[in-house]
Amino acid sequence: MEIEKYLKGKKEQIDDFMNGYFSRPLKPAPLKSSIIYSLTAGGKRIRPVLCLASYEACGGLNSKDIIPYACALEFIHTYSLIHDDLPSMDNDDLRRGKPTNHKVFGEAVAILAGDALLTEAFYLLSSNPKSGAGISQESILRIISEAAYAAGACGMVGGQAQDILSENMEPDEGTLSFIHHKKTGALITVSVRMGGILADCQPDKLGSLSAYAENIGLGFQIIDDILDIEGDSQVIGKTAGSDEKKKKMTYPGLYGLENSKRKAEDVLRSAVESLKQFDEKADPLRAIAIYLLNRKN
Amino acid sequence: MEIEKYLKGKKEQIDDFMNGYFSRPLKPAPLKSSIIYSLTAGGKRIRPVLCLASYEACGGLNSKDIIPYACALEFIHTYSLIHDDLPSMDNDDLRRGKPTNHKVFGEAVAILAGDALLTEAFYLLSSNPKSGAGISQESILRIISEAAYAAGACGMVGGQAQDILSENMEPDEGTLSFIHHKKTGALITVSVRMGGILADCQPDKLGSLSAYAENIGLGFQIIDDILDIEGDSQVIGKTAGSDEKKKKMTYPGLYGLENSKRKAEDVLRSAVESLKQFDEKADPLRAIAIYLLNRKN
Numbered sequence: 001m002e003i004e005k006y007l008k009g010k011k012e013q014i015d016d017f018m019n020g021y022f023s024r025p026l027k028p029a030p031l032k033s034s035i036i037y038s039l040t041a042g043g044k045r046i047r048p049v050l051c052l053a054s055y056e057a058c059g060g061l062n063s064k065d066i067i068p069y070a071c072a073l074e075f076i077h078t079y080s081l082i083h084d085d086l087p088s089m090d091n092d093d094l095r096r097g098k099p100t101n102h103k104v105f106g107e108a109v110a111i112l113a114g115d116a117l118l119t120e121a122f123y124l125l126s127s128n129p130k131s132g133a134g135i136s137q138e139s140i141l142r143i144i145s146e147a148a149y150a151a152g153a154c155g156m157v158g159g160q161a162q163d164i165l166s167e168n169m170e171p172d173e174g175t176l177s178f179i180h181h182k183k184t185g186a187l188i189t190v191s192v193r194m195g196g197i198l199a200d201c202q203p204d205k206l207g208s209l210s211a212y213a214e215n216i217g218l219g220f221q222i223i224d225d226i227l228d229i230e231g232d233s234q235v236i237g238k239t240a241g242s243d244e245k246k247k248k249m250t251y252p253g254l255y256g257l258e259n260s261k262r263k264a265e266d267v268l269r270s271a272v273e274s275l276k277q278f279d280e281k282a283d284p285l286r287a288i289a290i291y292l293l294n295r296k297n
Numbered sequence: 298m299e300i301e302k303y304l305k306g307k308k309e310q311i312d313d314f315m316n317g318y319f320s321r322p323l324k325p326a327p328l329k330s331s332i333i334y335s336l337t338a339g340g341k342r343i344r345p346v347l348c349l350a351s352y353e354a355c356g357g358l359n360s361k362d363i364i365p366y367a368c369a370l371e372f373i374h375t376y377s378l379i380h381d382d383l384p385s386m387d388n389d390d391l392r393r394g395k396p397t398n399h400k401v402f403g404e405a406v407a408i409l410a411g412d413a414l415l416t417e418a419f420y421l422l423s424s425n426p427k428s429g430a431g432i433s434q435e436s437i438l439r440i441i442s443e444a445a446y447a448a449g450a451c452g453m454v455g456g457q458a459q460d461i462l463s464e465n466m467e468p469d470e471g472t473l474s475f476i477h478h479k480k481t482g483a484l485i486t487v488s489v490r491m492g493g494i495l496a497d498c499q500p501d502k503l504g505s506l507s508a509y510a511e512n513i514g515l516g517f518q519i520i521d522d523i524l525d526i527e528g529d530s531q532v533i534g535k536t537a538g539s540d541e542k543k544k545k546m547t548y549p550g551l552y553g554l555e556n557s558k559r560k561a562e563d564v565l566r567s568a569v570e571s572l573k574q575f576d577e578k579a580d581p582l583r584a585i586a587i588y589l590l591n592r593k594n
Contacts, residue, residue: 026450026451026455027455027459027475028455028458028459028462030458030462031450031454031455031458032450035450083408083409083412086404086405086408088403088404088405088408089405089408106385107385108383108385108386108458108461109458109461109462111380111383111385111386111408112380112454112457112458112461114412115380115411115412115415115454116449116450116454116455118412118415118416119415119445119448119449119450119454120445120449120450122419122441122444122445123442123445123446123449125441126438126439126441126442126445127442127445127446137434137435137438138434140438141423141434141437141438142423144419144422144423144441145420145423145424147419148416148417148419148420148423148424149420149424151416152413152416152417152420153323153328153329153332153413153416153417154323157328157409157412157413157416158323158324158325158328158413160409161325161327161328161405161406161409162324162325164405164406164409165325165327165406178324
């Protein structure tokens, strides 16, 4: 299948929704500008696309119906990038080839833009006017609960805290696995599960989707760590080598570069295998796994 | 009625729930400590108490049933205090008589503790095991949506952004009203409305509750501004005079101290009048309005 075309089509639908969403009046102006700046900085929209692809894989007919839910995932992801880049966190000046949010709008507005995006995600999840269209209130409450758990102290926030606290520390397997699972894995997993839950898929299929998601989450992070070493700053849109400079705990740092590449291939192959009970409607999910393995940014 | 005893009883129930909630395992340890530090720093729990009192006013039988929802409001409030105190925001060293969160745990962990509390609030709202006990899923989705709206860009975050951006600016009525409505008013209003919605109260009664809440929200903020001028740092638990030092836009700054005191009395009287269609079950709400007018911290 033509995965690039598929990704482009979905990305356009997602971008259209987000552009419309933030075209409404919002004061004060710098807060609005700061939110829009990071949201339109050119992300690949992998999380919402995974949600839509998973919905289709489970027989969801019109994935446009769930675009608002999918976009909530991008809001959460974008908030996490803004806060991660702050001077007191990773202190990054560049993100996706552009100055980071706090470099443009100052720290106070950047923190608040992140806070706003996180909160707005839950507004979006709970206030979708399409919620009548075949999606039960029970499913919606379940995705809100799962998204909050994945993004919160037991998920992404906990992972980021451990990442920051582990700088300069001797790498160890347990800590690295904790960081990867929580910081990146949890939100990717809930993105995939959300599509399944909204399509009312059976528990065993949801289990397979979770296995798929955990594998691509880990693969995604390993590739990220590898690109930080081998990537071209121009292409990855941030300063290459920054993990080493900040003494971050990374996969190649613990297992070496070659082992990391092999591991990334292994987990992405496992991801595809996890989907064996799904028919051709899951082909986009399969192709996304391969796409993520080969990405250069 | 003995409002002090009422407040103390409710506060104990709220504190019990929150202490239990964060006694579960949570890693990394500094994140957990930071969350618990601010959550147990001695707040009055006004927002959850308002939610419980409003539930009772609307005929809710056992307000213990809705404690988890009420506590979500305290999580949101506590997160906002942690972020407001940050060096790039209000740069406060003291809060409730103790060093602020970032002074103890550092900026990175403080930001993440705030992020975690905000996210955890939505977990609590969507995952309450008591949701079967007579509270419809529709009501729960509605309170999630209202809480997110009140806390987000169109509410509290917008108000805080405007507050920060208005420092050193000539005070004007429109901007001050915007800040007060959004920064303090929105979350207080949703606290009161939440109790009404969970008790399934009629739209006209919900309208009266909103009027009550908007009045006490404004009164609360005016008293806050007055205490910053006239209060005792020991009693208010933060450095008195800090608004003037930071050139904050305040009610006394715009209208003078005597006018501000008169206005606070007016709005709190209006708050009580808003409840005229309610019977004696709304006495705690009435007494809270008077209590807030007379508070010294």
